[in-house]
Amino acid sequence: MTGKKRLESAVKYIFLFSALMSILIVVMIGIFTFREAIPAFREIGIIKLLTGTVWRPGQGQYGILAMIAGSGLVTLGAVVIGVPLALGCAIFLSEIAPPAVRSFVRPSIELLAGIPSVVYGLFGMVVIVPLVRNIDVPGNTGFGLLSASIVLAVMILPTISSVSEYAIRSVPKRFREGSLAMGATKWETMTKVILPGARSGIMSAIILGLGRALGETIAMIMVIGNSVIIPFAASDNPLSIFLSRARTLTGNIAVEINYATGLHESALFATGVVLFALIMIMNSSARMLIGRKKWEK
């Protein structure tokens, strides 16, 4: 009998250990990336690293501002293109699509989430980049922020759409019924009752999408051009900044890590720390927004 009891508790602790593995991995990721980044923080300085505009590892210049700008702008572009589409899909699927249509549209959007990012990158190189190249602006090669934003918009669409749909669905039925009973049209009910009610859920969906966008690597390397420059507008139209080539934080790490040594390698780990911190902040704020609103039944 004691043998059986001992087995029971051994099994329990083995399972507990597996459950703690995730947090252990997170802590180890934090420790390892940070430890490798310490020389860069110490020798280059955090401020200089974050605000330096020149990245020339050969000459000991390590500023990642260009990559921060690249990641920021491409994410902005993806949000501008992707969020209206994703929200439209979420409202469509939760409020007006007939079941037969929904059972076709939702799996289609889910499939978008499953397509490998390298395939998106390839599609971007072969289809989107040549299209963007047609825009007549000096120095436009097609590779750059606009192509990358378009590809990224499609990649974050499923995340934003499914989380928002869930948020819209969890608004209690009685809100809708009350509004309709007062004589509001369906559309008025949606914009004035349901969407405001689902606001925090939708916000968190968008933030999760932002996190996804910031973390995307391979597809970005393939279409954004990877030049270490602060994006600039090449014509009078300020929007032509989106035709500029750029490099993302993720791309900076992936392209250079395998041959980097010494301070250069450390600076890449520092890039990783910046990225990790940004995404942790975003994900925890999204989680707080989701957790805040609980409808009483």
Added chain:
Amino acid sequence: MNRLRLRKLRQTGAFSLLWFTGAFSVLIMLFVVGYVIMKGFAHLTPDFFTTPPRGGLSGEGGISSTIIATIYLVICTLIVATPLGIGAGVFLVEYADHLKSRIIKNFVALARFGVETLAGVPSIIFGLFGYALFVTAMHFGFSILSAALAGSCLVIPVIIRTTEEALKAVPDSYRQASLAMGASRWETIRKVVLPSAVTGISTGLILSAGRIVSETAIFYVTLGGSYRTPTSIMSSGRTMALHVYYLAMETRAFDKAMATGAVLVVLIIIINLVINVISRRLSAKTGS
């Protein structure tokens, strides 16, 4: 009366816009999938699957060694991730609510936080971590082993979540009946709960296999990219997804890249269909 008509008109306009976004998303999917498959299939021959890439700048040859590397890597990753993922899922569903010790309860909160955080970490960070720890510090080099260990960080949260859902779907009456018959908790889990949850858990494993097949960034920095057929877990290698990247970016062999991409997309569609069929069957059985 006129105002009512205006309001109705506004609604019709808005609804048509919403129908448009729904239709547009489907069109995007059809266009991306259709384009890759049509262009890719034009270059697919039986030889493509059975010959190894020959390397060089022209990107000659097929994808046989990359298929083997992909299968090898999927198996190794699942060997690492499955016990940990299922174990964690079992703990969070079967044990976490029956704990008396306050310390272990805190551990549970910590574990939940860990799973959620891990699920949000971008894959290049796993790659960077794998490069620092497995490739460099532990001297595993660029190898299937390093890649599998880094890759398992990506799929552990997936397995935990699907395991949790599968276990939650097992009716409590099963557990109560088993416990009432004098079975211990572990016996109940092993002989009653896990067998009824096995289909649900398997969707998690299939999903994870799909994630490994699609993933590129992690393996770009941990697997090395050799196009030779891997012979052991210490071999460097190149998965199909990685092969697409090298073909497109280094040799500019877009035809071959598209053909390999088409194989990937078809694989992903099959995986999605299998998961949909299994989960539909499951929800039909539980009646929810």
